[in-house]
Amino acid sequence: MFRSRWWILILLAAIALAGWIWLINHGPTQASGATVLAPATTVAEQSAASPPLAAPAADSAAVDGTGPDNLPPEARTVLRLIASNGPFPYDRDGAVFGNYEHRLPEQPRGYYHEYTVPTPGAHNRGARRIITGGEPPHSYYYTDDHYETFRPIEPQS
Numbered sequence: 084m085f086r087s088r089w090w091i092l093i094l095l096a097a098i099a100l101a102g103w104i105w106l107i108n109h110g111p112t113q114a115s116g117a118t119v120l121a122p123a124t125t126v127a128e129q130s131a132a133s134p135p136l137a138a139p140a141a142d143s144a145a146v147d148g149t150g151p152d153n154l155p156p157e158a159r160t161v162l163r164l165i166a167s168n169g170p171f172p173y174d175r176d177g178a179v180f181g182n183y184e185h186r187l188p189e190q191p192r193g194y195y196h197e198y199t200v201p202t203p204g205a206h207n208r209g210a211r212r213i214i215t216g217g218e219p220p221h222s223y224y225y226t227d228d229h230y231e232t233f234r235p236i237e238p239q240s
Contacts, residue, residue: 150237158200158225161213162236165198165220173199173208180214184230190216200225 151159164171171177180195187195195214202209210229213236216222223236 154225154236155200155211157203158211158213161198161200162223165213165215171198172201175199175208186230186233187214187216187224194218196220200227 151162154162164176169176176198177196179193180197181192182190182195195216198213198215199208200211200213202211211227212225212230214224214226214233216224223238224233225236226233
């Protein structure tokens with residue numbers, strides 16, 4: 084009887100540890116001291132807006148959806164990694180993005196892929212991602228709020 088109680092305690096500890104590890108890797112983050120980017124809009128809202136969404140002049144790290152130069156430096160690094168096919172630092176980089184929120188144009192499953200944009204100070208993957216469309220990629224989107232809103236990344240001329 085004493086031995087069976089120990090197994091229950093060990094099992095509960097293992098379950099708690101697994102939940103803690105999952106939370107570290109997948110849970111929401113609000114890193115203190117992290118750069119706050121300009122509010123984003125959905126792709127549909129942005130295309131309907133006139134003129135296009137512009138970044139506040141005071142925030143040099145803000146994203147205005149025009150080109151890679153307007154992205155955080157970590158996002159520009161991820162774009163270079165995508166162009167060279169990696170290597171990518173996160174296991175989920177390159178995974179199919181399901182577009183379950185329907186905030187990007189509808190495409191068949193497998194069309195979109197996601198890549199993590201590291202967030203300074205975050206203890207997990209953070210909320211920033213680049214989503215690519217097509218194979219090879221020909222459309223790019225940036226989200227800094229874990230798929231709530233997206234901004235198209237225009238190719239450099």
